[in-house]
Amino acid sequence: MSHTAHIPSHRKPRRSASKLALRAGVAGGVLSTIAVAGAAGPANAEPVTETIEMPTLTSGLSSAVAKSADATQQAALGYELQAQEDSARTTAEAAAKKSKDEAERKAEAKAKAEEAAKAKAEERASRSSGRTTLSTLSSSSNGSGSAATVVAFLKAQLGDAYVMGATGPNSWDCSSLVQAAFRQVGVDLPRVSQDQSLAGTQVGTSNLQVGDILYWGSAGSAYHTGVYIGDGKYLDAANPGKGVVIQDLSGYPATGAVRVL
Incomplete structure (x- = not known):
């Protein structure tokens, strides 16, 4: 007898042939049953259709979408x-x-x-x-008249306005200013330029004295008057743009002059 004959083998015992045959038979029977059942079905049976439902949004995703919409609206x-x-x-x-x-x-x-x-x-x-x-x-002056008095009155009105028909005390036209000036020394002159150009003695413009009345236009139909104040200058109520001013006689030569003092 061998020395190892009594030592059991470590190999797994083989399954018996009868058990293997039995399991194969069972499997084959099951497959045969399935095949027979399929063949026994009606020949014109409609194919089976399957409805696949799309997965719906989960509650978490719906909440996220709602929050995003709220955030957009808030923004x-x-x-x-x-x-x-x-x-x-x-x-x-x-x-x-x-x-x-x-x-x-x-x-x-x-x-x-x-x-x-x-x-x-x-x-x-x-x-x-x-x-x-x-x-x-x-x-x-004792009422005898004075050219200096006339000139002083005229200079006191410098800057007054020219207004046609005005007679002072703060606005004048040319003849009313001349009339008012000579009234200060007792000389009563006519009111308008035409008549003032005929008052006193005609002296022309080549031999003027302070206080002579200057006129523009012909004697008897003058359209403007002023008073000579010396040094080639005269003072008059010129026009609405200038008012009462002193001007240079060379810039606007007078036609004639009369002397009343």
Whole structure:
């Protein structure tokens, strides 16, 4: 006997042939049954159709979509609100600038008005002083008339307005100013230029003296008068643009002159 005959083998025991045959027979029977059942079905049976349902959104995905829509809407509302705020800010800034400009314009206009009033007051004070001097000169003339008094009165009216038909005290036409000046020394002149050009003695323009009445146009139909004040100059109520001014006789030569003093 071998020394290893009593040691059991470590190999797995082989399955018996009978068990293998039995399992094969069972499997074959099952397959045969399935085949027979398929052959026994009706020849014209309709093919089986299968409806496949699409998977629906899960509750988590639906929630995410809803949140995204809410976020989009909130963003749109935010942009609209920002636009409204920007528009309101722009409008407010424009209104503030307009108010500031208007305030500055009013302040400037007020300052100019105050300056003009001050200048007017100073001018009136100067005229008052001139008229006071005129009164003194007139008193010292003893009624005989004085060219200096006439000239002093005329210079006191410098800057007054020219207004056709006006007779003072702050606006004149040419003949009313001449008439008022000579009235200061007791000489009563006609009111209009035509008649003033015939008053007194005709002296022409080559031998003028201070106080002579100058006229433009022919004697008896003159259209303008003024008074010679010396040094080739005369004073008159010139026109609406100039008012009462002193002018150079060479720039606007007179036609003739009359002497009443």
